[in-house]
Amino acid sequence: MPFGQLLIDGLAMGACYGLFGLAVVIIYKTSEVLNFAAGEMAMFSTFVAFHVLVIYGCPFWLAFIVALVFAAILGVAIEYFFLRPAKNPTLIGLIVITIGAQMLLMGLASWKWGAEQKQFSIPVSYKVTYEPIPGFIISEWAAAVFIVAAVIMTFLYFFFQHTKLGTAMRATQQNKHAAKIMGIKTDRVFAFAWAFSSVIGVTAAMLLSAKTILDPGFMMEPFLRAFAAAVLGGLMSIPGVLIGGFIMGLIENFFGYVWPAWKPITAFVVIVLVLCVRPSGLFAKHYVKKV
Amino acid sequence: MDMKRAYYEDIELFKSGTILFWTIVFLIVLFTFPLYLSDYSLYLLNLIMVYIIVSVGLNILVGSTGQISLGHAGFFAIGAYATVLIMTKLQIPFFVAIIAAAFIAAFFGFILGLPALRLEGPYLTIATLAFGLAIMHIIGHTPFFGGRAGLSAPTLDIGIPQIGLSWILETVMSKYYLVLAFTIIMVLFAINILKTRAGRAFVAIRDSDIAAEVIGINLTMYKTLSFALSAFYAGIAGGLFAFVLGFFDPFTFNLILSIIFIVMIVVGGLGSVMGSITGAALITYLMYDLFKNVGEVPFVGSLLIKVSEQWMTITGMDNFNYIALGLVMIGIMLFEPLGIFGAWIRIKKYWKTWPF
Numbered sequence: 001m002p003f004g005q006l007l008i009d010g011l012a013m014g015a016c017y018g019l020f021g022l023a024v025v026i027i028y029k030t031s032e033v034l035n036f037a038a039g040e041m042a043m044f045s046t047f048v049a050f051h052v053l054v055i056y057g058c059p060f061w062l063a064f065i066v067a068l069v070f071a072a073i074l075g076v077a078i079e080y081f082f083l084r085p086a087k088n089p090t091l092i093g094l095i096v097i098t099i100g101a102q103m104l105l106m107g108l109a110s111w112k113w114g115a116e117q118k119q120f121s122i123p124v125s126y127k128v129t130y131e132p133i134p135g136f137i138i139s140e141w142a143a144a145v146f147i148v149a150a151v152i153m154t155f156l157y158f159f160f161q162h163t164k165l166g167t168a169m170r171a172t173q174q175n176k177h178a179a180k181i182m183g184i185k186t187d188r189v190f191a192f193a194w195a196f197s198s199v200i201g202v203t204a205a206m207l208l209s210a211k212t213i214l215d216p217g218f219m220m221e222p223f224l225r226a227f228a229a230a231v232l233g234g235l236m237s238i239p240g241v242l243i244g245g246f247i248m249g250l251i252e253n254f255f256g257y258v259w260p261a262w263k264p265i266t267a268f269v270v271i272v273l274v275l276c277v278r279p280s281g282l283f284a285k286h287y288v289k290k291v
Numbered sequence: 292m293d294m295k296r297a298y299y300e301d302i303e304l305f306k307s308g309t310i311l312f313w314t315i316v317f318l319i320v321l322f323t324f325p326l327y328l329s330d331y332s333l334y335l336l337n338l339i340m341v342y343i344i345v346s347v348g349l350n351i352l353v354g355s356t357g358q359i360s361l362g363h364a365g366f367f368a369i370g371a372y373a374t375v376l377i378m379t380k381l382q383i384p385f386f387v388a389i390i391a392a393a394f395i396a397a398f399f400g401f402i403l404g405l406p407a408l409r410l411e412g413p414y415l416t417i418a419t420l421a422f423g424l425a426i427m428h429i430i431g432h433t434p435f436f437g438g439r440a441g442l443s444a445p446t447l448d449i450g451i452p453q454i455g456l457s458w459i460l461e462t463v464m465s466k467y468y469l470v471l472a473f474t475i476i477m478v479l480f481a482i483n484i485l486k487t488r489a490g491r492a493f494v495a496i497r498d499s500d501i502a503a504e505v506i507g508i509n510l511t512m513y514k515t516l517s518f519a520l521s522a523f524y525a526g527i528a529g530g531l532f533a534f535v536l537g538f539f540d541p542f543t544f545n546l547i548l549s550i551i552f553i554v555m556i557v558v559g560g561l562g563s564v565m566g567s568i569t570g571a572a573l574i575t576y577l578m579y580d581l582f583k584n585v586g587e588v589p590f591v592g593s594l595l596i597k598v599s600e601q602w603m604t605i606t607g608m609d610n611f612n613y614i615a616l617g618l619v620m621i622g623i624m625l626f627e628p629l630g631i632f633g634a635w636i637r638i639k640k641y642w643k644t645w646p647f
Contacts, residue, residue: 034413085625091412092359093624096557099550100620107613114604216610224420224546231417265428268421272406275418279409 004136006253012142014249015149016208018242020226021233022156023201025241028230030169030193033083033094037101039223041078041198042205043216044105045071047113049206050120050214060123067206068199075198076191084187110216120214122206145207149242152200156238169193221264225252228271234281244282302486304479321471325464333463337535339575340474341528346555346567347481348524353553354562355485356517357497358407359416362423363552366522368544369396369426370529372436375444384451393526399426400522404515423549431541441540444533470531477524482564484520493517497562551578554616558623560632569631577619582612 023042027035049067052058058066078101083089086097126141160166171179172189180186208222229248233240248267256263274282295301305311325333345367352358373392377383383391403422410418430436449469450458460466484490492513495503504510533539551574559570585592595611627634 028413034416082621082625087625087628089624089628092353092553092557092561093628095359095416096554096620097624099554100617100624102617103613103620104617107610107615107617110610111599111603111614115610220546224424228417228421231414235413261432262428265421265425268424272418272421275410275414276406279411279414281414 004133006257007250008136008138008142010250010253011246012139012145012249013253014229014246015145015242016204016211016245017222017226017229017248018245019145019149019152019207020201020204020222021230021241021245022152022238023197023204024227024230025233025235025238026156026193026197026200028235030173031083031190032091032173033098034091035197036095036098036223037078037105038197038201038226039205039219040102040105040109041071041074042201042223043219044109045074045198045202046120046205046209046214046219047109047216049202050118051113053120054118064206067202071198071202072195075194075196079191079194084190106216113216115216118214120206120209122210124210126211141207141211148203148207152203153238153242160238165189165192225267228268232271232274232281234283236281237283240281240283304482318475322468325467330463333467334535335576335580337463337467337470337531338579339572340470341532341535342552342555342571342575343474343568344477344528344531345525345552346559346571347478347564348521348528349552350556350559350562350564350567351481351485351493351524352517352521353556354560354567355490355497356493356514357500358514358517359412359553360403360419360518360521361416361546361549361553362403362419362421362426363521363525364544364546364548365423365426366396366400366525367529367532367548367552368430368541369399369522370526371533371539371544372430372442372529373526374530375442375533376436379445382453384453385447385449389527389530392530393523396526396529397519397523400519400525401515403522404518407518408511408514420546420549423544423546427541427544430544437540439540439542441538441543442533443538444536447534466534470535473527473531477527478564478568481524485564489513489516494562554620556630558620558630560630560635563630563632565635566630566632573631574616574619578612578616582615583609585611585615 020038020042023038024035027033027038045067048070049063052066053060053063082097082101083094086093089097124140124144126139128140129137130140130143131137158166160170168179168184168189169192171182171184172186176186179189204226205219205222209218212218225248226245229244230241231244232247233242233244235241247270251270252263252267255266259266300306305314324336328336345363349360349363352360370389370392373395374385374389377388377391378385381388403419406418407415431439436442447460447466447469448457449460450456460469485493492503492508495506495508496510496513496517500510536543555570555574556567557570558574559568560566581588585595623630629636
């Protein structure tokens with residue numbers, strides 16, 4: 001396979017991972033919860049889109065909007081019912097709650113739609129390709145991924161830097177109690193963060209499902225990679241997660257081409273090596289813990 | 292949880308005669324189980340005890356030392372594969388093989404403990420998770436380890452067949468006694484080690500690693516020791532698991548299994564040996580028996596089948612297992628964050644001070 005195509009495919013997969021990693025980062029940035037349910041939340045919402053699209057036979061744009069709305073509601077619901085009532089949760093307690101939510105969603109999805117693989121198609125296909133520069137073949141799908149990633153990224157940058165809600169989110173992350181004293185309704189901020197994360201997650205999941213297949217377990221592997229990309233980027237920085245995603249996608253594609261058998265773990269080995277050198281990711285500002 | 296007034300009270304194994312009495316009664320009951328339980332129940336008990344060993348070990352790492360590991364299925368796999376391979380390829384007796392396998396697992400635990408010195412929270416989570424996945428894939432891709440097809444355990448011979456002293460355990464009942472003996476030894480060992488210098492060092496590291504370092508605890512040594520010890524437990528359990536199951540492949544030891552281990556100790560209660568025992572027993576029972584065959588449970592089963600036919604798919608009903616387990620996990624964290632052990636302490640306190 002030529003270098004150019006490996007590069008573009010790697011970057012496109014990386015953008016998907018980065019986009020999905022954003023779903024993890026937004027929640028971690030506001031509430032310091034590691035959301036292990038992110039993958040399954042996105043999977044469930046994608047199945048809702050599939051249901052509307054295939055079973056009810058609606059046009060794609062309607063299915064897309066329904067899935068986004070559903071994802072937002074799902075995110076808020078999980079925050080409201082599962083995380084908000086927890087009393088003085090520890091890191092591991094929160095992880096267990098989100099893993100519980102993950103299992104719940106996975107079970108529900110495979111109960112409702114069965115475990116068999118489904119075909120989910122979006123208007124952009126990775127079979128339609130263009131060759132703008134000789135040797136660099138770009139598919140419609142990859143182009144769509146880049147555009148969506150760029151749009152969401154720019155939006156998030158302005159959102160976090162220049163809007164009231166974004167500033168409130170950053171304040172909540174830095175000090176929840178101080179933010180509360182300043183009149184920020186932190187509970188509402190958390191709910192917003194979950195809705196946001198869920199919406200971004202389902203966008204990434206729809207793009208991914210067009211490339212792979214749709215079944216109740218299809219987001220497990222991408223989620224782990226996105227999580228790893230987010231950790232690589234430092235879990236706090238929005239551009240960091242995208243760069244982490246690109247690194248993941250490129251490493252995976254190039255190594256996967258040379259040693260196909262080891263493709264699933266190369267990226268993880270690299271992550272561990274990077275973490276050994278920089279314990280809090282590549283782009284995190286290091287906060288020294290108080291004793 | 293109770294006030295300690297003397298050093299001896301802290302290190303004694305049984306706090307009172309009553310506890311000693313009931314422990315002995317409980318052990319006698321455990322030893323009589325094979326007389327009246329079916330083979331299937333004994334198999335389930337074997338599985339429960341194997342998971343008890345893992346979760347007791349994991350609780351030393353997570354509950355007592357405050358580190359997190361989502362890669363324990365990796366150590367578990369190392370124990371299982373190393374035991375079977377040492378026995379079949381090197382022709383070494385079972386007891387030597389399982390101890391050697393546990394030490395191999397402990398060595399890997401030590402290796403994983405090294406990056407853990409610098410990582411914490413989410414970063415440690417991803418590092419251990421990567422370790423677990425890496426072990427699973429390495430085993431799955433190496434023909435020496437049986438590859439994707441998996442391995443079958445040899446006949447379980449706990450004697451020394453090389454010099455003619457054969458003692459073959461074939462029935463589920465005889466395996467039950469072997470696993471029971473291992474479980475009792477490992478649990479006693481865990482209770483005791485938490486009361487030594489090392490155990491107190493672990494707890495100090497959990498409460499504040501900087502403060503622990505200031506009072507002279509060697510962080511490098513005790514953090515890696517905790518990882519190695521916990522991996523040792525998983526190794527022993529893995530070796531037993533190989534013979535309880537008889538056949539296993541790399542995907543038995545997936546990420547879900549690591550997660551289940553964490554769930555066991557969180558549900559049981561972090562930092563308590565009794566908690567890990569109850570948690571492992573409860574979760575294993577729910578996962579492998581009750582929820583797996585939920586269709587056969589009276590009333591609830593038929594209701595679920597009706598719901599499946601009406602709105603869901605009937606083939607997907609096995610997934611009720613995941614739904615129920617997820618709800619148990621969330622419920623425990625919301626209503627009893629300290630797990631079953633926390634609930635037990637609360638009930639005990641309530642009755643001790645009743646009517647106040």
